[in-house]
Amino acid sequence: MRRLVRGTTVAAIALTSLMVVSACAKDSGSTASTGSTAAAGCEFATPPSAPATTSATDSTRAADGDEVDGSGLKVGLAYDIGGRGDASFNDLAAAGFDRAIKDLGVAKENTRELSAAPSEDESVKQTRLRQLAREGFNPVVAVGFAYTESLKVVAPEFPDVRFGLVDSAVPEAANVTPLVFAEQEGAFLAGVVAAYQSRKCHVGFVGGVDIPLIHKFEAGYAQGAKAAAPKIVVEKKYITPATDFTGFQDPVKGMETAKGLIDKGADVLYPAAGASGIGVFSAVKQAGVLGIGCDADQYNQPALADSRDVIVASSLKRVDVAVYDFVRAAAKNDLASLPKVFDLKVDGVGYATSGGRIDAKLQGILEGFKAQIIEGRIKVSDKP
Numbered sequence: 001m002r003r004l005v006r007g008t009t010v011a012a013i014a015l016t017s018l019m020v021v022s023a024c025a026k027d028s029g030s031t032a033s034t035g036s037t038a039a040a041g042c043e044f045a046t047p048p049s050a051p052a053t054t055s056a057t058d059s060t061r062a063a064d065g066d067e068v069d070g071s072g073l074k075v076g077l078a079y080d081i082g083g084r085g086d087a088s089f090n091d092l093a094a095a096g097f098d099r100a101i102k103d104l105g106v107a108k109e110n111t112r113e114l115s116a117a118p119s120e121d122e123s124v125k126q127t128r129l130r131q132l133a134r135e136g137f138n139p140v141v142a143v144g145f146a147y148t149e150s151l152k153v154v155a156p157e158f159p160d161v162r163f164g165l166v167d168s169a170v171p172e173a174a175n176v177t178p179l180v181f182a183e184q185e186g187a188f189l190a191g192v193v194a195a196y197q198s199r200k201c202h203v204g205f206v207g208g209v210d211i212p213l214i215h216k217f218e219a220g221y222a223q224g225a226k227a228a229a230p231k232i233v234v235e236k237k238y239i240t241p242a243t244d245f246t247g248f249q250d251p252v253k254g255m256e257t258a259k260g261l262i263d264k265g266a267d268v269l270y271p272a273a274g275a276s277g278i279g280v281f282s283a284v285k286q287a288g289v290l291g292i293g294c295d296a297d298q299y300n301q302p303a304l305a306d307s308r309d310v311i312v313a314s315s316l317k318r319v320d321v322a323v324y325d326f327v328r329a330a331a332k333n334d335l336a337s338l339p340k341v342f343d344l345k346v347d348g349v350g351y352a353t354s355g356g357r358i359d360a361k362l363q364g365i366l367e368g369f370k371a372q373i374i375e376g377r378i379k380v381s382d383k384p
Contacts, residue, residue, distance in 0.1 A: 070104025076137030083115030096323030184220030191224025204266030254279030
């Protein structure tokens, strides 16, 4: 989420990797011994019990109503920086797009995918959206909050086109459907994993860019770690400030930032940093510590094959689910049926345990926390 990577190798990764923007529980007051799940270090609050049965949200979604005919649709997708093949945020959108086309019977010639370029002007985004709308694509999915300002201009020009906007909203445009997530809930579970996997009771968070969207990941991660182990130390570091979006595109800086946290004692790192996460996992591999993936199941991403053995779990942000559900709802002419927020309850976020490091005990703890969040007994903050 790699064999040791240094110097020019990391620079090459920075040039060749596609760039993406991904991107308070109360403890019980009592503590318990670490048990077999944790290596050492932390004293843990008594965790919630696992529910008797786990939710089967995927199977529920697969059978949520009658078959839908989308053969009459023309579906457009405007990617964020990196586009298809980024092994994270955009690839998740692509997966939802592909599934919708297959399941709904959309003809390949009635689809179009367009990608953004680094540091492009706002007018270029507007032109991309106008191109899709003028060519008759409807619905159109804009992947990433970077399209927010453009949709404020373009959506009113095409009132009959149904736009879906991942990670943001345009309240003044009735034809823009926000596809937003409770990222903090998935990050909370990543924090629980980090606490139980840490040998030093000292973990770290690497944010790509210091913006509110990434603050949600930081907030949930820290809250989850402290819910599991109240005395745990949580370090944080952002690669770039809010005005500099290269923090999502720079594996070299990701590696440098990660090394700084590792030098301070963090032995489990969680990056919400887009392509910069490649460098974070390289540093994790080099230092012999552990990492947690973000957005996708990064253990299984080919671009991270050399680092996969240090990835103990991943938080999931189901952009694929949101894109699929949006296109399906458009085909049914029922956009009002979409959830206001894609959270744990609707399988909009979650976690993956690929790699075999999460034992049955920790799996039960994670399911216990997940159930309490879904039930509303734990409120996960979206602000640090």
